[in-house]
Amino acid sequence: xxxxxxxxxxxxxxxxxxxxxxxxxxxxxxxxxxxxxxxxxxxxxxxxxxxxxxxxxxxxxxxxxxxxxxxxxxxxxxxxxxxxxxxxxxxxxxxxxxxxxxxxxxxxxxxxxxxxxxxxxxxxxxxxxxxxxxxxxxxxxxxxxxxxxxxxxxxxxxxxxxxxxxxxxxxxxxxxxxxxxxxxxxxxxxxxxxxxxxxxxxxxxxxxxxxxxxxxxxxxxxxxxxxxxxxxxxxxxxxxxxxxxxxxxxxxxxxxxxxxxxxxxxxxxxxxxxxxxxxxxxxxxxxxxxxxxxxxxxxxxxxxxxxxxxxxxxxxxxxxxxxxxxxxxxxxxxxxxxxxxxxxxxxxxxxxxxxxxxxxxxxxxxxxxxxxxxxxxxxxxxxxxxxxxxxxxxxxxxxxxxxxxxxxxxxxxxxxxxxxxxxxxxxxxxxxxxxxxxxxxxxxxxxxxxxxxxxxxxxxxxxxxxxxxxxxxxxxxxxxxx
Numbered sequence: 407x408x409x410x411x412x413x414x415x416x417x418x419x420x421x422x423x424x425x426x427x428x429x430x431x432x433x434x435x436x437x438x439x440x441x442x443x444x445x446x447x448x449x450x451x452x453x454x455x456x457x458x459x460x461x462x463x464x465x466x467x468x469x470x471x472x473x474x475x476x477x478x479x480x481x482x483x484x485x486x487x488x489x490x491x492x493x494x495x496x497x498x499x500x501x502x503x504x505x506x507x508x509x510x511x512x513x514x515x516x517x518x519x520x521x522x523x524x525x526x527x528x529x530x531x532x533x534x535x536x537x538x539x540x541x542x543x544x545x546x547x548x549x550x551x552x553x554x555x556x557x558x559x560x561x562x563x564x565x566x567x568x569x570x571x572x573x574x575x576x577x578x579x580x581x582x583x584x585x586x587x588x589x590x591x592x593x594x595x596x597x598x599x600x601x602x603x604x605x606x607x608x609x610x611x612x613x614x615x616x617x618x619x620x621x622x623x624x625x626x627x628x629x630x631x632x633x634x635x636x637x638x639x640x641x642x643x644x645x646x647x648x649x650x651x652x653x654x655x656x657x658x659x660x661x662x663x664x665x666x667x668x669x670x671x672x673x674x675x676x677x678x679x680x681x682x683x684x685x686x687x688x689x690x691x692x693x694x695x696x697x698x699x700x701x702x703x704x705x706x707x708x709x710x711x712x713x714x715x716x717x718x719x720x721x722x723x724x725x726x727x728x729x730x731x732x733x734x735x736x737x738x739x740x741x742x743x744x745x746x747x748x749x750x751x752x753x754x755x756x757x758x759x760x761x762x763x764x765x766x767x768x769x770x771x772x773x774x775x776x777x778x779x780x781x782x783x784x785x786x787x788x789x790x791x792x793x794x795x796x797x798x799x800x801x802x803x804x805x806x807x808x809x810x811x812x813x814x815x816x817x818x819x820x821x822x823x824x825x826x827x828x829x830x831x832x833x834x835x836x837x838x839x840x841x842x843x844x845x846x847x848x849x850x851x852x853x854x855x856x857x858x859x860x861x862x863x864x865x866x867x868x869x870x871x872x873x874x875x876x877x878x879x880x881x882x883x884x885x886x887x888x
Contacts, residue, residue: 416822424503426871441549441558448473449862450488454838456480459813462805462844470502472834476518480830494864500854501842503808504826505556505835508790510647510706510774513535513558514575517545520777520786521782522871525725528837528850530858531825533774534560535627535647538574539595547866553761554858557597557835559819562592564627565614566603572592572827576603582613589617601627604650604675608632615641618648627752631669639697645704645772645818648711649760650679655762656691659684667790676749693765704818707761707775709796712750714783718880721783725874728779732875735782736883762801773797773811773816794847803812804847 449472449706456465469486471479479486479599488494504530513520513534524532536751539562563577565588570578577588602611602625611630618625624644629635635646635655646652654660663682668674698705714721718739724732730740764771775789790811797807816826824833836857855864 413849424803426502429655431866441546441560447860448489448492449834449835449857449860450492450494451497451502451838452488452494454500454502455501455842455845457501457808459808459827460467461721464501464844468502470828470836472857472860475834477828477830477832477834493862494648495855496747497810497838498855499840501839501849502828503839503843503850504812504828505812505837505856505858506772507531507533507849508775508777508811508819509533509645509815510535510708510776511542511774511786512575512776512778512780513545514538514778514780515541516779516786517541517548517555518726519726520875521553522868522873523786523788524556524588524857525554525858525863526853526865526868526872527789527790528853528856529556529787529790530835530837530856531557531559532706533777533815534558535600535774536561536564537576539563539591552569552671554863556858561597561599561601561626562597564590564601564603565610566605567610567630568605569680577607579610582610585613586617589614589621589623593621593623597623598646599624599626601799602615602630603623604628604631606630606632612641613642616705617654618767623665624643631675634664636694636697637760639694639701639703640769641702642701645706647706648708648776649705649757652705652760653679653686654681654755655694655831656687656760657685657686658687658690660690673749676727676753678755680752681761692767695764697768698764698769699767701711704772704814705769705799707757707777707797708774708793709757709761710784710789710792710801711755711776711781712754713831714789716747716754717783718747718751719844720878720880721785722877723785723788724783726785726788726872727875729875729878731779732878733781734884736880738782739880740883755856756798758800761797765801765806770814770817771802771810772814773807791851794850798847799888802829804844807847809851 419857451470454468458469467483469483508529511532511534514537529886545679564577566576566578579585600623611633615625627647629638629646629651635651663678667678669678720732772792775793777786778788794807813826816822834857838855840852840854843849
């Protein structure tokens with residue numbers, strides 16, 4: 407069977423392959439309609455080592471006083487008086503970092519599994535990047551009813567062009583008026599940003615940018631294949647997911663590809679990106695990357711996307727994934743043609759180099775995972791730590807990788823005054839680690855406790871909230887119906 411036909415078969419198992427390459431209140435003074443928790447108590451962390459994610463400085467033997475949901479005081483433990491009514495937690499020998507953010511997830515209707523996993527992995531905030539609008543109401547209702555959950559900013563449904571598929575998280579648009587109405591529908595649902603997808607035609611993309619601007623909302627997502635990165639940057643596109651289009655945009659053959667390449671489907675687009683990577687133009691790239699910094703455009707590499715999907719077995723850590731989902735994954739793995747795996751591996755071999763080029767140019771990035779049960783081997787929360795490790799493997803320092811999940815999300819969200827660092831006056835979203843993450847980024851997994859909105863949750867409590875399941879093997883599916 408041809409690669410094109412195999413890809414079509416594969417896509418019926420993975421809804422919108424590239425689309426997924428992908429408590430309640432308002433963020434203060436930002437215009438964001440984020441879903442937020444609400445806590446009222448006093449907590450004192452004693453003898454902690456604070457990690458300054460701006461400078462990389464470590465300050466030891468500190469006491470952090472948290473009143474209600476904010477840090478009210480930080481000082482030397484020997485000189486800090488603990489309020490009589492405070493809950494006291496000894497953090498001697500431990501490291502305190504800001505709560506982590508996963509800046510590209512898809513919750514869909516998996517929130518009951520996702521929320522506990524995020525918190526157990528120190529993820530106190532997520533940026534949801536495409537869901538059916540009905541799910542937004544379900545999340546809000548559950549959080550209002552008391553379900554512990556990370557802070558949540560969301561896009562609503564993704565805006566796409568082309569023939570309608572079965573993906574429930576997308577609006578399929580064919581006219582400019584439909585594009586504008588789709589923006590308004592997401593706005594009405596409280597969206598914090600508008601996400602576009604690869605096959606949105608350029609005229610509709612321009613309409614979306616214009617309409618979203620009326621509401622003061624950023625437009626983010628896949629760089630549409632009909633839009634050059636340089637044009638999107640100039641128009642105010644705020645984040646480029648999965649580094650889509652950057653190989654083409656930084657190549658000497660960009661004009662040729664836009665004129666002659668067939669990028670009307672995933673296969674053609676991916677092959678064009680691979681071809682472009684062989685014609686990298688450093689001068690052109692430097693100019694584009696300077697524009698990224700000047701205009702505040704945030705790349706979100708999601709390196710784990712193809713890495714997870716190229717695996718030929720179920721990840722052993724999938725004990726946190728429902729059995730029914732694991733079975734679906736096994737079916738997808740068995741149905742994946744070798745050509746598709748080769749394509750993913752080719753992209754995997756290229757992405758670290760682009761991440762290094764961006765980092766060397768001083769372009770700050772956001773850590774995101776594209777976590778979703780619609781794709782194989784994604785585990786909410788856990789995948790973020792994998793992404794941080796891959797960022798370091800691609801040339802970032804542990805501090806820079808840590809910034810991509812803490813300080814940079816706060817800056818992106820325009821909430822640096824209340825999130826992203828461990829400082830007096832900021833919201834008390836913190837992670838207590840047993841090991842120093844600046845020595846080894848994998849130490850972000852050494853979680854002893856998480857503080858969300860001022861509420862302390864010890865590791866044992868977090869683990870009890872997470873369900874586990876037997877891990878299946880692809881071979882177990884031999885006799886199952888495909």
